[in-house]
Amino acid sequence: MAVMSFITVSLLFALGLFTVLSQRNVFKTVIGLTLMESAVLLLLISWAYIPGGSAPILPLQGKGVDPLPHSFTLTAIVIGACDIALAFAFIMKLHRFERSVNVDDFRRLKG
Amino acid sequence: MSEHLLAFLYFFILLTAFVAIFLDDLLSSFISLSVTGVLMATVFALLRAPDVALTQAIINSGLVTSLFLVAYSRTQRTPPPAGECVECPFWLRWPGAALVSALFAAVLFRGLYVFSGERIPGSTSAHYLSQTLEETGALNVVAAILLDYRAFDTLGETTVIFTAVFGISLLLSGGKYVHSGHGLSFIVKRGMALLTPFILLYAASILFLGHLTPGGGFQGGSVFATAAILICVVYGTNFEAARISPKSKETFEAGGAVLFVFIGLLGIAWGGGFLANLSGPFSAGTPGSLFSGGNMLLLNLAVGMKVGAGLSSIFYTMIKILELEDDSWPS
Incomplete structure (x- = not known):
């Protein structure tokens, strides 16, 4: 089961990286960043899972899964959402000046 | 499973x-x-x-x-200039990107494969699972880690939210916000009026029962922000701004931060240390009741205020820009 999760995490992260590298639309770049973030979240949660474990709500039935990665993941989700909101604000501002959301059209930064 | x-x-x-x-x-x-x-x-x-x-x-x-x-x-x-960039079309770009990503995936999987054996949780996690009830009085172990054992991290995280709100306001504000949409149709408005109390009740239950059940300040605050966003979309932004003014959102956000730090300083004043819970002035209460887990209820409220006000002001700032004409954009 862990191997299955790790394969999914690797593929999801690679998909996100591929998007960031190959796509020219800045919205697609944001999608790529979101996918990479999701891969990291999935890795943390699947790593915290223990076969047969129960959710970390007391009283536990049997052994519980690892609660520490859960709290890290919570933090990461909220901060990731703030990151993406900031990225959208940058896109809106860029579109105001460049009239485009395509990276190739942003000519002002070129030397 | x-x-x-x-x-x-x-x-x-x-x-x-x-x-x-x-x-x-x-x-x-x-x-x-x-x-x-x-x-x-x-x-x-x-x-x-x-x-x-x-x-x-x-x-x-x-x-x-x-x-x-x-x-x-x-x-x-304003539709963007259409067409692929002539210098570097997609079919020329993707082989390199695909090669790099595939190599990355292979290396990543090779690295992760080491961890695929039987997993034994570390002593820290075992301590959290066995001692949470005794040391904090809360039932939700994740909330106890976030708001008691590692509450200082949570304070830092709320600071990150504040920084994001600050950055977005800096980028997008400055115009005169006089325009407003008229909202959606009569039926949607009436439906929303019926739904709003239940959404707020749901948000409050997630927020205040965070130390007992899954949920807490982050989730409850986000549902509060969702309610504000729905009102914004259904009734138009001027209605939303008249009911929940942007100023009061700022006050709520700052109030959340001040409440969080105040609770932390209370722990120092009691001789327990910053954000001390049971070693500070708070008592564990009866496990499973609303008033248990020491300061966790108040900390959840502080985080919820901060997250709810922060996320709803992000949305409000962005949607206000949407209603401005192109010429009146703040520069």
Whole structure:
């Protein structure tokens, strides 16, 4: 089961990286960043899972899964959402000046 | 837990991610990404992480998608110059990117494969699981870690939210906000009026029962922000601004931070240390009752105020820009 999760995490992260590298639309770049973030979240949660474990709500039935990665993941989700909101604000501002959301059209930064 | 179900969900996560990347229509691709988020939330619930599943469903697939819709409608008003860049077309770009990504995936999997043996939780996690009830009085171990054992981290995280709100306001504010949409139709407005109390009740129950059940300040605050966003969309932004003014949102956000730090300093004053809970002035109470877990209820309230006010002001700032004419954009 862990191997299955790790394969999914690797593929999801690679998909996100591929998007960031190959796509020219800045919205697609944001999608790529979101996918990479999701891969990291999935890795943390699947790593915290223990076969047969129960959710970390007391009283536990049997052994519980690892609660520490859960709290890290919570933090990461909220901060990731703030990151993406900031990225959208940058896109809106860029579109105001460049009239485009395509990276190739942003000519002002070129030397 | 059924492994087949998990494999099925993983397959569809990859499929929807694939669709989100390769669709030309941005709107469809973001809806597809939102579906990926919901499937991820299901996987988190299956992997016994109810807190994370709740947060993922509310924030990543709900709020982020709504923010995308605003940014998307702003940038689609003037259609971008169409066509691929002539210098470097897609068919020339993708082999290199695919090679790098494939190599990265292989290395990543090789590295992760080391951890695929039987997993033994560290002593820290074992301590949290066995001692939480005694040391904090809370039933939700994740909330106890966030708000008691590692509460200082949570203070830092709320600072990050504040910084994001600050940055977005700096980038997008400065115009005179006189324009406002008239909202949606009469039927939607009446329906929303009936729904609002229940949404607020749901948000409050998630927020105040965070130390007992899955949920807490982050999730409850996000649902509060969702209610504000819905009101904004259904009734128009001027109505929302008249009911919940942007100033009062700022006050709420600052109030949340001040409350959090005040509770922390109270611990020092009692001789326990910053953000001390049971070694400070707070008592554990009866486990399972609302007033238990020491300062966790107040800290949840502080985090909820901060997250709710922060996220709703992000949305308000962005949607206000949407209603401005192109010429009156603040520069």
